[in-house]
Amino acid sequence: MGPSLAGITQYEKSPIYSLKGIDQFVSVTVIIISSSLLTLATNCMRTENSIQATPLYLGVDGGGSKTRAWLADEKGTVLGRGNTGTANINYTTRTSAVAAIRAACTQAFRSARVTESKVSGAWLGLAGMARACDRDWMKEQFSELAIKIEVSDDLHIAHCGGLAGDPGIVLVAGTGSACYGRNYTGQTWRCGGWGSLADDAGSASWLSQRAFQLAARQADGRATGNAIKDVVFDFLKIKNSEDFSQAVEGLSRYSRAQICPQLSSLYFEGNPLVKKLYKEAALALAEMITVTARQLEFSSPNVILSGAIASSKGPLNSLLCKELEKRLPTIQLCEPLYSPCAGAIMEAYRINNIDWRSNSISHFAK
Template identity: 30%
Template sequence: MQSNKQRKRWVIGIDGGGTKTRAAIADTRGQVAAIMTGDASNPLSRPWTDVEQTLRELIEALLRSVEAGSEDVAALYLGLAGADRALVANQIASAFGQEWQGRLFVDNDATAALYAGTWGEPGIVLIAGTGSIAYAIDRHEQRHRAGGWGYLLGDEGSGFDLGKQAVVAVLRAFDGRGEATSLTEALLAHFAIRSPVDAIALIYGSPNPRKELADCSRLVEQAAQEGDAVAKRIIQHAAASLVELVLACQRQLDEPLPVVLAGGLLSADTSLKRELEKKASFELCPPVVTPVVGALVAGMRKIGLLPDGEVIEQLRKTQAVQEGSDVDE
């Protein structure tokens, strides 16, 4: 441990989603010391005991990386999917509230993704990763949302949605209700199975079927790039669903705000992102840093540290930080 004279004050930011969790630790000047990756931490799609274990392992790994103790942390910011719902917030408070007391801050993971593009300024974030949501914070600090209702009731245009539609298309083709598609061969190879019917047991029997289907979104991307008509239609429909989310969110605002793109499906040059750009009638704002850095920004703001030019410059340098080993098991 560092001596009292040498001790820094740290901020921990965690960006937790349905596929993976990223956690970072930075000092109050914005210098990021470590970034770690762990398992999924969406309390709506994983048992809470598993989520808590993932979060604790990441926090402990970050503290070890800087040879600090929890007492050296000024803010622990947890940006988790569903954390703005009472049930999830209560679970987090019960698990971490007593030990972290006034230093624990909990919010929806959409806030971290938004701040990765706006540095804490107002805006809308459109997330298409494992799930999907349009989420806005206006100049009055009021929150507005459209979507984000989870894989059973929503997640239109998400990786889960793309993957599910891919499997549905394959099964429809298999039993003669739909047209032939190259997604069939891709799905068989992906799961190493001989018949589409074999996918049923694998998906329903998976400990995380949502992630299992979200992983299939890559098959849609590849098939669309190769010209498969069914895959192209799936992506076009997903893009239209994402535009609908943004427009619904915008109608709740009293001023136009930039739209930050986030999530694995919109962070890279995907067919879905290109289709969205074609359909969008609103200003798109590419993120400046990754959402886990947005979580650090949110944590800093919670303790009154509004990122200035010097802090922002330090946070921008996160690509130079060597990401730590995965903390998955």
């Protein structure tokens, strides 16, 4: 039998230490620690095996700048999350888009401490998936991911999550912009979302593009003042006008959209050109919602404002809300009930004939 704690006290008091006693104590300590670690490892394996035996579901939200993946069980418990870069095939290569989605899913499995395997259901809601042929192609790339899998655009899952499956309208205005609605008969309507060259009205990329145009006009004298030019030049890290064209041409829409916080500051400082710019953005976004409401014959629609540029408490959000009150006096502006990732999980449940409303999903994050 190894030494007791009292024995250790005796060793400390004695001027001559018993090496044999110390060796016995170390041996017992190692055995105790090893046993504890083995018990912990066994419990972890049991937990992982129990999770592995549970039907699992993946929901993916691939927006204009980030891709998020959630792994959940059939009771609505989110077990793991992943977060990577853009998966929009219109602004990155198809190979990169697929890699971003795979990486996000892998992260979700790892954070859940579950070995990657074929899940029962998966729903991928991705920006740039308006065409059926693109959705079919993407579905083929992930056929091994789930027993049942579907692909939609990101607007669909933002609507599903934000309104928890109920009728209404969701406006997404972040890097890009688009509006999507579904009425009580199941009819849907999409407005906007035609890309940065043809549309994206009112979005962060649209605001930044207009700001760059105003900066050019201030640089050559066509517009008065220097405030916007100075902010843009500082953002681009240039000092001379001759460097402007090259600096702008190399920017992606996501990169140029990062100037919006500086534009917001100019707005609050009272810059007239920036205030006019934000007013135009609010009118463009309000128009999308108004047209969608008219097409779906809504009288008092529930509306979700989603995306960083529309939902944040900045100048655009305030202007947009005021404009909507004029155009649609009976509109019901609502906070999203659940996130787009939660919406994707809900759809993964649906294609597996699981009534998610009967599950406890209050812990789904917004």
